[in-house]
Amino acid sequence: xxxxxxxxxxxxxxxxxxxxxxxxxxxxxxxxxxxxxxxxxxxxxxxxxxxxxxxxxxxxxxxxxxxxxxxxxxxxxxxxxxxxxxxxxxxxxxxxxxxxxxxxxxxxxxxxxxxxxxxxxxxxxxxxxxxxxxxxxxxxxxxxxxxxxxxxxxxxxxxxxxxxxxxxxxxxxxxxxxxxxxxxxxxxxxxxxxxxxxxxxxxxxxxxxxxxxxxxxxxxxxxxxxxxxxxxxxxxxxxxxxxxxxxxxxxxxxxxxxxxxxxxxxxxxxxxxxxxxxxxxxxxxxxxxxxxxxxxxxxxxxxxxxxxxxxxx
Amino acid sequence: xxxxxxxxxxxxxxxxxxxxxxxxxxxxxxxxxxxxxxxxxxxxxxxxxxxxxxxxxxxxxxxxxxxxxxxxxxxxxxxxxxxxxxxxxxxxxxxxxxxxxxxxxxxxxxxxxxxxxxxxxxxxxxxxxxxxxxxxxxxxxxxxxxxxxxxxxxxxxxxxxxxxxxxxxxxxxxxxxxxxxxxxxxxxxxxxxxxxxxxxxxxxxxxxxxxxxxxxxxxxxxxxxxxxxxxxxxxxxxxxxxxxxxxxx
Ligand SMILES: Cc1cc2nc3c(=O)[nH]c(=O)nc-3n(C[C@H](O)[C@H](O)[C@H](O)COP(=O)(O)OP(=O)(O)OC[C@H]3O[C@@H](n4cnc5c(N)ncnc54)[C@H](O)[C@@H]3O)c2cc1C
Numbered sequence: 001x002x003x004x005x006x007x008x009x010x011x012x013x014x015x016x017x018x019x020x021x022x023x024x025x026x027x028x029x030x031x032x033x034x035x036x037x038x039x040x041x042x043x044x045x046x047x048x049x050x051x052x053x054x055x056x057x058x059x060x061x062x063x064x065x066x067x068x069x070x071x072x073x074x075x076x077x078x079x080x081x082x083x084x085x086x087x088x089x090x091x092x093x094x095x096x097x098x099x100x101x102x103x104x105x106x107x108x109x110x111x112x113x114x115x116x117x118x119x120x121x122x123x124x125x126x127x128x129x130x131x132x133x134x135x136x137x138x139x140x141x142x143x144x145x146x147x148x149x150x151x152x153x154x155x156x157x158x159x160x161x162x163x164x165x166x167x168x169x170x171x172x173x174x175x176x177x178x179x180x181x182x183x184x185x186x187x188x189x190x191x192x193x194x195x196x197x198x199x200x201x202x203x204x205x206x207x208x209x210x211x212x213x214x215x216x217x218x219x220x221x222x223x224x225x226x227x228x229x230x231x232x233x234x235x236x237x238x239x240x241x242x243x244x245x246x247x248x249x250x251x252x253x254x255x256x257x258x259x260x261x262x263x264x265x266x267x268x269x270x271x272x273x274x275x276x277x278x279x280x281x282x283x284x285x286x287x288x289x290x291x292x293x294x295x296x297x298x299x300x301x302x303x304x305x306x307x308x309x310x311x312x313x
Numbered sequence: 314x315x316x317x318x319x320x321x322x323x324x325x326x327x328x329x330x331x332x333x334x335x336x337x338x339x340x341x342x343x344x345x346x347x348x349x350x351x352x353x354x355x356x357x358x359x360x361x362x363x364x365x366x367x368x369x370x371x372x373x374x375x376x377x378x379x380x381x382x383x384x385x386x387x388x389x390x391x392x393x394x395x396x397x398x399x400x401x402x403x404x405x406x407x408x409x410x411x412x413x414x415x416x417x418x419x420x421x422x423x424x425x426x427x428x429x430x431x432x433x434x435x436x437x438x439x440x441x442x443x444x445x446x447x448x449x450x451x452x453x454x455x456x457x458x459x460x461x462x463x464x465x466x467x468x469x470x471x472x473x474x475x476x477x478x479x480x481x482x483x484x485x486x487x488x489x490x491x492x493x494x495x496x497x498x499x500x501x502x503x504x505x506x507x508x509x510x511x512x513x514x515x516x517x518x519x520x521x522x523x524x525x526x527x528x529x530x531x532x533x534x535x536x537x538x539x540x541x542x543x544x545x546x547x548x549x550x551x552x553x554x555x556x557x558x559x560x561x562x
Contacts, residue, residue, distance in 0.1 A: 011475070071480075072443060072453060095473040098439050099455050102408070106444035111407050111529050114438045124532070129436050130325070134333045134340055134534045141527040178483040179452040182468070186476035195474070199561075223562070235493060241458070241472045247437070248492055250474070256561045266330070273537065277559055279552070294543035295555045307549040312562055 002032040002122045005083050007075075007091040007100065008050050010040060012068065015049035017196050018092035018150075020157035025150040026090055027055040027158060028119045035060060036164075037082065039075050041068035047166045054158040059166045069181040070096055076103035081171040083108075086145065087122065093149040093251075105147035112147045113140060117154040127151070131247045132270035152195075153253040153274050187240040191217075192226040194243055199256045200275075202228035202245055203238070206261025206282075206301060210238045215301070216260060219309045228252070230262045246271035261301045264289025281305065314425040314462070314484065316371045317360040318418065320411075321389050322350040323382040324435045337533045340435075349385045352430025354392075356490045358497040359460060360428050361393045368462045369426070371395050375418060377411050379403055383513065390508035391500040397511070402518040409526035412444035417521055419449065424485065426467075431456050431489040442489035452482035455489045 004026040009016035019036065026034045035058045036050045043061040050059045060082070066074050079100070083089050089104060091097035093115045105112040118126040123140045125148065140146045194200060201223065203216040213233075220227045228245040229238065245252060247267040253274035260281045262268060269292060272278060280293035283300050290296045297304060325331055325340070326348040332341045349357075360372045374389035375398040376382040386397035400414050415427065432439035446453030454460075454469035458477070461468040471478045472491045482488075546552045556562035 072455075073446065076447060095456060095471075099443065099453075102440040102443035103447035103453075105440070106409055106412060106447040109409070109524070109526065111409050111526055112438070112440050113529060114436075114440065128537070129534075130331045130340060131434065131437065132537055133331045135537055136534050137532045139530045139532055141529075144527055176450070176452075178486075179454075180481045182479040182481055184473075184476060184478050231492065240476065241493065242474060242476050247434075248431075256556075267327075273540070277561060278540070278543075279556070281552075290545070291542055292540040294540075295552060296543065296545045297547075297549070297552050298545070299549070304549055304552075308552060311549055311553045 002029045002087045003085065004029065004032050004034045004088040004090060005086040006034060006036045007079060007089065007097070008036050008038045008046065009092050009094060009096040010038065010046045012040065012042070013045060015046050016092070016094070016096070017157065018094055018152045019050060020053055021152040021155040022090050022092050022150045023053050023055055024155040024158045025116060025119060026088070029088070029122050033057055037062065037079065039067045039078055041065050051164040051166050052160040052162050054160065054162050056162060056164045059164050061166060061168045062171055063168060066175045070100070071179045071181065072100040072103045073179050074175045075100050076107055077173045077175065078171045079104050080107045081173045082169055083145070088146040088148065090148050090150055093151050097149045101147060101149050108145055108147065110144050110147055112149065113138060114149050115151040116148050117151045128270070131266055132273055133266065151251060153251045187242060191220065192224065194226040194228055195250055195252055197226035198254055199223050199225035200228045200252060200254045201225045201258045201260065202230070202262060203233055203260050204230040204262030205232035205236065207233060207238055213238050215305045219258070219305055222309050222312050225256070230268050259289055259293070260305060262289055263287050264292065314369045316373060316422060316424050317363060317369050317426045317428060318415065318424045319353070319357045319360045319372060319374050319389070319394065320415065320429045320441070321353045321357065321374050321376045321385050322430070322433045323347050323376060323378045323385045324350045324433055327351055327434055333534045333536045337535055339534055347381070347384070349388060350430050350433045352432060352434070352490060352492070354497045355492065355494050356428035356430050357389055357392055357394065358495045359490060362495065363462055373398065373422065375400065375415065377402060377406050377414055377518070386513055387508050388500060390511045390513070391504040392498060393504070395511065397513040399513060399515045400518055400521065401515055406518065407526055407528045408438055408440040409444050410523060411441050412448060413523040413526070414521055415445050416448055417523060426484060427487045429487065429489050431491050442487050446487040449487070452486040453489070454480055454482055454486065456491045457488050458491050458493045460488060460494070
């Protein structure tokens with residue numbers, strides 16, 4: 001029988017929505033028992049949230065001042081010290097999970113399965129390679145612990161309403177001080193979150209300036225959508241890095257994705273493969289984005305976008 | 314700081330449209346253009362800039378891969394690296410073993426900073442840097458978009474999901490780099506000539522006394538579900554109607 005430990009991502013006070021999706025992945029392993037571990041300086045509210053997730057049988061907490069901010073070299077040895085009873089340790093394939101999980105794997109002397117998108121059985125998984133141009137079915141050694149990150153766009157959140165028990169655990173490991181958090185510069189806005197929003201309006205290089213991106217924001221506001229961008233738009237400084245969609249940005253699965261002035265490079269498309277409906281507005285009818293768009297409009301965005309915003313009342 | 318080690322992986326060039334082989338046994342790599350993993354090229358560029366500012370004295374490039382990876386190492390030497398190490402293996406090597414090989418070189422040559430790409434664009438694993446930091450017991454700064462060397466410390470800006478995070482790390486350390494860190498230089502012809510005279514050490518993988526890691530087996534490959542080309546609308550009114558039709562507006 002499988003016993004899965006899920007490492008809970010959080011921001012110090014709130015559980016990250018990715019956790020409910022990692023639990024969903026874990027729950028797709030036959031008859032798995034699922035526990036969640038919260039490492040924080042103040043575990044209270046975060047653990048409460050985790051305990052509400054369906055399928056979770058127990059929430060374990062490690063409360064230490066060193067866990068105030070997520071530092072891989074600090075978190076990994078604590079996870080390693082308490083995971084010997086588990087067959088699997090899973091984390092999200094977010095920057096949080098990508099930072100810490102390979103450290104856990106290396107300390108345990110195993111390789112990691114990155115970006116799990118489907119569970120075939122307890123030791124066989126599907127994962128994307130080459131920016132999603134191929135899907136590999138991989139098998140981990142039967143006799144060793146499985147360390148994995150979960151591609152969160154591949155899973156729907158488990159329901160809430162559970163009330164799992166919460167227990168604190170002590171891990172007696174010495175923690176390094178060689179890595180120090182200085183600051184977080186976040187473009188935090190009131191707009192819907194890119195990773196969880198049902199609708200996303202994204203702009204590309206064609207916008208031409210930070211000011212012109214206002215067109216994207218206006219349309220997004222009208223639709224109640226989050227804002228995304230191509231790498232070219234981020235590189236040019238029109239928008240902050242956290243809104244980049246694609247292989248090296250965010251992998252998202254909204255119901256509606258509107259790509260405006262984005263050519264549709266493979267590295268961009270890999271971020272929207274699971275979107276419900278893709279709409280493309282581009283002035284070049286040959287743009288590769290039209291090959292994957294459900295609805296395409298060949299038009300100059302500087303005319304079409306204001307007109308669309310106006311028409312959506 | 315003395316020495317910087319940079320990993321260069323030989324991968325299918327990012328402009329190639331890769332295809333899964335018809336029999337599902339792998340990805341078609343016959344006759345396709347191979348290049349340095351783009352993230353690794355950025356790591357090398359950063360190492361060279363650090364050296365050119367007088368903050369390091371030697372840049373060493375290393376590749377674990379087939380004999381043909383010499384080409385990528387020569388390109389690295391032409392960009393400005395001082396010497397190269399090829400750890401030769403005809404078959405792919407798993408990330409933990411690569412990390413263990415890097416660790417052996419670190420212990421042998423006394424490395425102060427390791428710069429790696431944040432992921433390789435073939436397997437997209439994003440593991441090697443983190444694994445190396447863990448087994449070395451040294452700091453890691455992943456997904457770097459800015460690196461400021463400050464004597465025996467570095468201040469690194471990281472691209473994380475919620476924005477930009479700044480951390481301070483003690484050296485020696487491992488940094489994995491993201492795309493916005495810099496724009497790699499172009500190699501000039503005279504540099505290619507000069508690079509031919511720079512040392513390139515070739516060592517067989519089995520000369521390394523590393524513990525072998527249980528590898529994850531790749532059983533089969535399949536192409537992703539194709540998205541179908543949808544409908545084209547003629548104007549904004551048509552677009553609005555199509556959205557309403559799907560209940561999306
Ligand atoms: C290793 C690697 C990783 C990468 N990761 C990512 C990633 O995560 N995300 C990502 O997005 N990219 C990524 N890229 C970059 C990617 O290859 C493309 O360069 C990028 O997506 C292009 O952005 P774009 O579509 O905005 O720009 P362009 O390709 O320049 O496209 C602009 C489009 O706008 C159209 N246009 C111009 N003017 C107008 C107008 N007035 N009205 C309407 N349309 C107009 C043009 O026809 C064109 O199709 C990566 C690249 C590499 C090498």
